[in-house]
Amino acid sequence: MIVPIIGNVTYSITLDPTVWIFDDRKVLLDEAFNEKNNITEEVDELEQAAQRWNREIYQQKINPPVNKSISKFEREKILENSYVMPLHEFIDHAEIKNNAKSAKLVTDSDDVSVSLTQLKNSYLLFAIDGKPLKENGPVHLYYQDGSNKDNPIVGVQKIIIE
Secondary structure (H helix, E strand, O other): OOEEEEEOEOOOEEEOHHHHHHEOOOEEHHHOOOHHHHOOOOOOHHHHHHHHHHHHHHOOOOOOOEOOOOOHHHHHHHOOOOEEEEOHHHHHHHOEOOOOOEEEEEEOOOEEEEEHHHHHOEEEEEEEOOEEOOOOOOEEEEEOOOOOOOOOEEEEEEEEEO
């Protein structure tokens, strides 16, 4: 149930979609393709350099925003909805190298090539009705513009930056 991001990156990282259900960054699938969610925040290169400096100098861990405490009602509500996770933040943390050209999504049936822009501006569907994807999982990839909303890339098991 893990999805590694490997290849032409500074840091190979491993995504664990099973823990995203309580992560504040998740987006309801029904709301994912609204115009306000389609705007990916561009991070200034200077800010990225400062983040790298902090990681290296102070050995600080980058902790994702996670709900610290939720009520029983909120927990029940979470377990009834379908969610996607924006991929851009994870791609930023992996730090794609300048000579990278594309990304290959290794799925359970075949490999799919996508541009780095498409990859960065994508969502990973990780839960349907509050449960991890068992069939064609661990994640499905949707473009933020909704162009593949009816036909997502399913069964994504690995992301290789080429």
